[in-house]
Amino acid sequence: SVFATTDARAIMDRNDIDAVVLATSDQWHALHTIWALQAGKDVYVEKPVCRTIWEGQRMLAAAARYGRIVQAGTQSRSDPGKAEAVKVIKEGRLGRIQWIHSLCYRRREPIGLKLPWYPDWLDYDRFCGPSAMTPLARNQLHYDWHWQWATGGGDLANIGVHQLDVARWFAGDPALPSRVMSFGGRYVVNDAGETPNTQLAVYDFPEFPVCFEIRGLPEKPGVKAMGNARGLREGVIVQCEHGYYSGYFGGALYDNDGKRLTSIPGDGGEGHMANFLAAVRSRRAADLAAPLECGFIS
Secondary structure (H helix, E strand, O other), X not given: OOOXXXXXXXXXXXXXXXXXXXXXXXXXXXHHHHHHHHOOOEXXXXXXXXXXXXXXXXXXXXXXXXXXXXXXXXXXXXXXXHHHHHHXXXXXXXXXXXXXXXEEEOOOOOOOOOOOEOOOOOOXXXXXOOOOOOOEOOOOOOOHHHHOOOOOOOOOOOHHHHHHHHHHHHOOOOOOOOXXXXXXXXXXXXXXXXXXXXXXXXXXXXXXXEEEEEEOOOOOOOOOOOOOEOOEOEEEEEEEOOOEEEEOOEEEEEOOOOOEEEEEEOOOOOOHHHXXXXXXXXXXXXXXXXXXXXXXXX
16 A cells, blocks of 8 residues: 655655655755655755755755765756757857747736635645745645745746756856846736746856746737747747757757757656666766756756
């Protein structure tokens, strides 16, 4: 029979558990990871691996102290198509990178606004964990925690981590940028959400700027269709001197007139979990496609 529990510590305490997969709401990621490492487990932790720099530093220290395998859930790092595109750009076939535009144009419906309530069908205190156990004002408990600051960080901390991680990969995995500028807000909808549904963040890296853009609203009132950038609604555009890459799962290379040069198929990183399990068996952290430090920086 399958062992089920509402207390993660009961999993960490089991000697027959070698590794854990963490897909909770964001406020739990750091603490669950550290508990698992202290218990001698390997960890696969979904993005964002942490919510603050301090949390990430504590996670890295724990991984080093206990010598465990930790994979970040940035699945694109295991996408062979993306790896091929990164190789092409690094070889300079389109010239030097000028800028990178990461984008998420995904319509986000209002999450409701109602009188404060508590879900009575689970241990809500434990669900909140290190965050305050405040009542809900949205319609549903699950997923929409992404749009509350106590448990999520909006699409910048959701889809954005995937796209920014890909942008860093194309850029040669630089460390933190020297400056970040961000502006936006939560517009049009009147709901319990707190995080932006429209946002632009610009990252000042030494070689070139990287920007991430959120559009959670349709392109104009009265329609459901989303806008696009060069035909792309979700993914990364890498503009080089003599052309650009555009894509999400795989993608394509184009010249500066928009003519497609080469298609690069991809699978979105279907082998990411297999990569983690292979590293668990080999005990070689270098085998990981997305080690913790990489997920932390992204």
